[in-house]
Amino acid sequence: MKLPVDVSRIYEGERIREDEAFVCLGEPGVELLRVSESLREGVVVSGRELEEMKQGEHLPFGLRVLVKGSLSRDAEGVLERRLHEFINYIQGVSHEGSRDNVRMRISREAVEKGLKLEHVGMVVAELLRKEYPAISQVSVEIITDEAAVRELEEQALEVYRQRDERAAELRDEDVDVFYACEICENHAPKHECIISPSRPSGCGSISWLEAKAAVEMGEQAIKPVRKGRVIDEAKGEFEGVNEHSRAKGRERVFLHSVFEHPHPQCSCAQAVVFYIPEVDGFGIVESTFKGKTPFGIDFATLIKQIGDGRQHTGFTGVSIAYLRSPSFLKGDGGWSRVVWITSGLREMLRGTIPEEHLEGILTEREAATVEELQRLMEGRKEEPESRHAQMVQVPGRWRLRVNFQNTEFRVKEIVIE
Numbered sequence: 001m002k003l004p005v006d007v008s009r010i011y012e013g014e015r016i017r018e019d020e021a022f023v024c025l026g027e028p029g030v031e032l033l034r035v036s037e038s039l040r041e042g043v044v045v046s047g048r049e050l051e052e053m054k055q056g057e058h059l060p061f062g063l064r065v066l067v068k069g070s071l072s073r074d075a076e077g078v079l080e081r082r083l084h085e086f087i088n089y090i091q092g093v094s095h096e097g098s099r100d101n102v103r104m105r106i107s108r109e110a111v112e113k114g115l116k117l118e119h120v121g122m123v124v125a126e127l128l129r130k131e132y133p134a135i136s137q138v139s140v141e142i143i144t145d146e147a148a149v150r151e152l153e154e155q156a157l158e159v160y161r162q163r164d165e166r167a168a169e170l171r172d173e174d175v176d177v178f179y180a181c182e183i184c185e186n187h188a189p190k191h192e193c194i195i196s197p198s199r200p201s202g203c204g205s206i207s208w209l210e211a212k213a214a215v216e217m218g219e220q221a222i223k224p225v226r227k228g229r230v231i232d233e234a235k236g237e238f239e240g241v242n243e244h245s246r247a248k249g250r251e252r253v254f255l256h257s258v259f260e261h262p263h264p265q266c267s268c269a270q271a272v273v274f275y276i277p278e279v280d281g282f283g284i285v286e287s288t289f290k291g292k293t294p295f296g297i298d299f300a301t302l303i304k305q306i307g308d309g310r311q312h313t314g315f316t317g318v319s320i321a322y323l324r325s326p327s328f329l330k331g332d333g334g335w336s337r338v339v340w341i342t343s344g345l346r347e348m349l350r351g352t353i354p355e356e357h358l359e360g361i362l363t364e365r366e367a368a369t370v371e372e373l374q375r376l377m378e379g380r381k382e383e384p385e386s387r388h389a390q391m392v393q394v395p396g397r398w399r400l401r402v403n404f405q406n407t408e409f410r411v412k413e414i415v416i417e
């Protein structure tokens, strides 16, 4: 395959600033990989090619990949995730995000050398075949026509929903093995996602089922991790995960708590959960939200600070599927502890957030800053506490008003009768 630019792992960390870009693709941006029995091998571009675009344009982007071979459908998520990596190997091309939030920039220099979108498709097809001998044929369609991208987006959302639903049937307690994904180590050294049934990957592309299928297919970047003894069920601390994580310099990893030893994150997280000490609660912001968090910074700035593959107490990168998990931060009180989310997430998670908490969670529309959050929460301070408070009778004439938070509790009042 003869290309006008280089293709190598060394370009994976290459970032293309907007002023260096010939075009920015991904408004909207969506990619979908499917295992298919019938496909027409080759690469097609539907819509305008790079040479038909104008410098500085912002355009839609769709990437539809079909693969044929002895593959389980559960392998789709992992293969789809590899597209991000493969495209980033191309000199002068940067790819960010996953699923229906994909952004791609192509440098002026690469276009001047003659790079075409067709070449991007050829690289994807070639690397998929090379890395996965089980794949016999690949078909790639790159779409820049808006109506066709929207059509792909609609199909893709339904496929993502089915994948997430299938994966959500399992729980951490149902299995003895978790998985560790190292695909993002190149851009976040020592990063890995521990993927358990109750905690799908931060990028949202790899569930436990998909990680399992990938390992069975011989994927080297994903390793099985013995779950081992349960140390703390609520926080999601497991002996086998801690043992495994020590090789990466992490003493302990909590899958379901953001404090002390939270799960690390890279820049691919679909959303970030952050602790707001002033109100003793969590905020959540998703990668597609363009506004500011109550801290006064946007998602891009936040993920730059914490997406380095290290553990940052008070912060964790999560997928939308994990926000839907019954184990979502159960070591910290789950949804009862969330005080702020974006209005987009609030809509998306209607039906997931328990009714009794939904009304109490503020969005950027009501509280744009920590001060506003404090002021609004001050006005109803008693309400959430009384919601969880219970009277407990102790021997003698004493009764205690107690606030429960999972297994921990706080005595609010002693009543002597």
Ligand code: SF4
Pocket: 081, 181, 182, 183, 184, 185, 191, 192, 193, 201, 202, 203, 204, 205, 206, 266, 268, 269
């Ligand atoms: S974000 Fe995590 S699960 Fe997703 S590709 Fe990167 S390391 Fe793997």
Ligand SMILES: [Zn+2]
Pocket: 184, 187, 188, 266, 267, 268, 269
């Ligand atoms: Zn990443």
